Amino acid sequence: MLQAINLTKKFGELVAVDDLSFTVEKGQIFGIAGPNGAGKSTVYNLITGFFPFEGKLLFNGEDISGKKPHRIAQMGIARTFQVPHTFPSLTVEQALSVGSRFGDNTGFDPEYVDHLLDFLDFQEERYNLTGNLDLIGKKKLMIGAALATRPKLLMLDEPMAGSNAHEIQDLMEFIRRINDEMGVTIIIIEHFMKVLTELTETLLIIESGSKIASGDPDIVTSNKHVVECYLGDAYASDN
Amino acid sequence: MGALMAIIYGGLALMPIFVGGTDHLMHILIMILIWGVVASCWDLIMGFAGIFSFGQVAFFVIGAYASAIVANKFGIPPIFAIFVAGGITAAIGVLVGLPCLRLKGAYVALVTFAVHMILEPFLKGPMGRAIGTGGSRGILTIQPIEIFGFAFTPDHKVAVFYLTLVLAILCSIIILMVIRSFWGTAFLALKDSEDFSASLGVSAFKYKLAVFALTSFLTGMVGGFYGHYVGMLSTRMLGIDLFVTLMIMLVIGGIGHFPGAILGAIVTVTLNEMLSPLGSYRPLILGGLVVVLVLFLPDGVIGLVRRFFNGKSKIQEADA
Ligand SMILES: Nc1ncnc2c1ncn2[C@@H]1O[C@H](COP(=O)(O)OP(=O)(O)OP(=O)(O)O)[C@@H](O)[C@H]1O
Ligand SMILES: [Mg+2]
Numbered sequence: 001m002l003q004a005i006n007l008t009k010k011f012g013e014l015v016a017v018d019d020l021s022f023t024v025e026k027g028q029i030f031g032i033a034g035p036n037g038a039g040k041s042t043v044y045n046l047i048t049g050f051f052p053f054e055g056k057l058l059f060n061g062e063d064i065s066g067k068k069p070h071r072i073a074q075m076g077i078a079r080t081f082q083v084p085h086t087f088p089s090l091t092v093e094q095a096l097s098v099g100s101r102f103g104d105n106t107g108f109d110p111e112y113v114d115h116l117l118d119f120l121d122f123q124e125e126r127y128n129l130t131g132n133l134d135l136i137g138k139k140k141l142m143i144g145a146a147l148a149t150r151p152k153l154l155m156l157d158e159p160m161a162g163s164n165a166h167e168i169q170d171l172m173e174f175i176r177r178i179n180d181e182m183g184v185t186i187i188i189i190e191h192f193m194k195v196l197t198e199l200t201e202t203l204l205i206i207e208s209g210s211k212i213a214s215g216d217p218d219i220v221t222s223n224k225h226v227v228e229c230y231l232g233d234a235y236a237s238d239n
Numbered sequence: 240m241g242a243l244m245a246i247i248y249g250g251l252a253l254m255p256i257f258v259g260g261t262d263h264l265m266h267i268l269i270m271i272l273i274w275g276v277v278a279s280c281w282d283l284i285m286g287f288a289g290i291f292s293f294g295q296v297a298f299f300v301i302g303a304y305a306s307a308i309v310a311n312k313f314g315i316p317p318i319f320a321i322f323v324a325g326g327i328t329a330a331i332g333v334l335v336g337l338p339c340l341r342l343k344g345a346y347v348a349l350v351t352f353a354v355h356m357i358l359e360p361f362l363k364g365p366m367g368r369a370i371g372t373g374g375s376r377g378i379l380t381i382q383p384i385e386i387f388g389f390a391f392t393p394d395h396k397v398a399v400f401y402l403t404l405v406l407a408i409l410c411s412i413i414i415l416m417v418i419r420s421f422w423g424t425a426f427l428a429l430k431d432s433e434d435f436s437a438s439l440g441v442s443a444f445k446y447k448l449a450v451f452a453l454t455s456f457l458t459g460m461v462g463g464f465y466g467h468y469v470g471m472l473s474t475r476m477l478g479i480d481l482f483v484t485l486m487i488m489l490v491i492g493g494i495g496h497f498p499g500a501i502l503g504a505i506v507t508v509t510l511n512e513m514l515s516p517l518g519s520y521r522p523l524i525l526g527g528l529v530v531v532l533v534l535f536l537p538d539g540v541i542g543l544v545r546r547f548f549n550g551k552s553k554i555q556e557a558d559a
Contacts, residue, residue, distance in 0.1 A: 048438060050434070050437075068437075068442070068444075069437035069438060070436075070437045070441055070442045070443070073437070073439055073440040078438065078439075079438050081434070081435065085432045085434060086435070087427065087428050087431040087432060087435065089428075089430065089431050089495075090424065090427055090428060097424065098424060098425070098428050098436065098439050099439040102425065102436075102441045102442075103439045108421070142435075145439055146439070149440055
């Protein structure tokens with residue numbers, strides 16, 4: 001579904017993503033982990049067209065390098081942001097409608113928006129302004145708006161950050177349902193190892209922009225190098 | 240929104256019954272309608288789309304000159320010339336909008352205001368004279384708009400008023416429809432978060448240029464209409480007075496609270512007239528008023544009106 005080939009991104013002197021290659025298969029839940037500043041969010045920004053870069057990105061065989069973010073969204077790649085983004089001027093329903101109207105190339109579908117409001121358990125907040133939602137609400141809103149574009153691939157950037165154990169369970173269940181029921185391929189960046197090992201089929205660990213391990217999450221997390229350079233950091237940090 | 244607009248224009252439509260005989264007052268009413276549209280356009284681009292365009296007065300003047308020149312030089316009837324002028328202004332608006340796409344907030348204000356600054360020397364200079372701006376003298380004769388042989392000259396103020404009213408209502412309906420359609424949603428989404436919007440498929444390029452095109456079209460057209468009404472043009476409008484007055488209308492009306500801008504135009508033009516005996520103290524008082532309003536009435540007069548009708552809770556909800 002998604003093939004990243006020798007991605008490199010430099011911010012001046014800093015090499016945020018360094019010759020990184022990986023492949024995400026259709027139907028997968030694919031995890032990305034790594035210490036703070038490893039370049040995880042930057043990888044998302046490259047895939048969704050926010051920055052120019054070196055290397056190549058193939059989405060279902062089509063080269064998407066250099067395409068504008070809104071085009072990439074319309075092609076079927078949706079994402080959430082690490083720092084919650086909302087539309088303070090819009091209601092929950094309107095925000096989802098933005099995704100459906102502009103991101104779904106089969107056209108605006110109010111029934112689907114309504115269905116998503118049910119799916120997200122958002123009917124009560126339907127007419128609330130999105131700026132007034134709490135943290136969990138804002139994250140749900142980002143996921144809902146992304147789903148409203150009817151994506152083939154959904155990329156989540158630390159969706160569990162700031163959530164308690166109970167909320168994490170709910171979110172995991174929710175992500176599974178998106179994957180199973182809607183057939184959406186998912187990439188998830190997460191710091192919580194438990195989430196990654198339970199949820200993902202393939203796990204990619206990066207550090208300083210380079211791959212240090214990838215493959216089956218149980219095997220990857222027992223890798224010595226990974227434990228050394230990553231896990232200490234992961235348990236210490238909850239952002 | 241629509242109901243309030245209907246009340247405002249309905250009320251204005253009745254005014255000639257009371258003051259139809261007083262030319263001076265009719266002129267004020269006509270100008271209220273004209274500035275109401277210009278301020279609404281400014282509100283659409285700044286309040287809704289979040290683009291700090293400071294070229295509104297420039298677009299008005301460009302439209303006024305364009306219409307006068309097109310009518311004078313090519314003999315196009317003024318009633319059509321104002322639409323041509325709208326088109327010309329829209330084209331210039333898009334040209335100005337292009338570099339603004341890459342810029343944020345204050346820089347957009349600088350670029351758009353630069354257009355305002357360049358305009359006066361351009362209109363007065365040799366290039367302007369070459370296209371018929373009349374240089375520093377300005378354009379001294381502009382034909383009035385004629386419909387079925389009736390000329391809408393300043394001698395027929397009541398007739399001009401109703402024609403202006405029709406035009407203002409048309410413009411306001413267009414603005415209202417745009418705000419209510421998915422275009423308006425796209426503008427608000429882009430204002431709130433360009434990245435989030437882009438990730439959902441909204442093209443900033445398309446919708447930002449569209450709002451530049453639409454607001455400069457309407458502003459230019461109304462500018463053309465103004466020129467044919469007053470019958471002469473100079474670059475005096477490009478002074479700071481009109482710019483500040485428009486800004487006051489927007490602040491009084493409430494930025495991003497259409498049709499507040501129309502209310503703002505009514506209040507501001509009226510105040511301006513009432514304060515005119517104060518001469519050079521007038522700008523001082525208006526300036527002070529802006530400060531007080533921004534501090535104590537951030538939603539403008541319309542915030543007050545809405546609070547009156549809806550009770551306090553809704554406003555607070557919308558603010559948070
Ligand atoms: N727009 C930018 N301009 C300059 N440097 C940037 C930019 N975005 C990210 N960086 C830098 O690139 C590096 C990777 O950042 P990135 O946000 O991708 O890390 P991350 O793996 O997502 O970290 P975290 O776990 O803290 O979210 C960091 O050193 C960061 O400072
Ligand atoms: Mg990150």
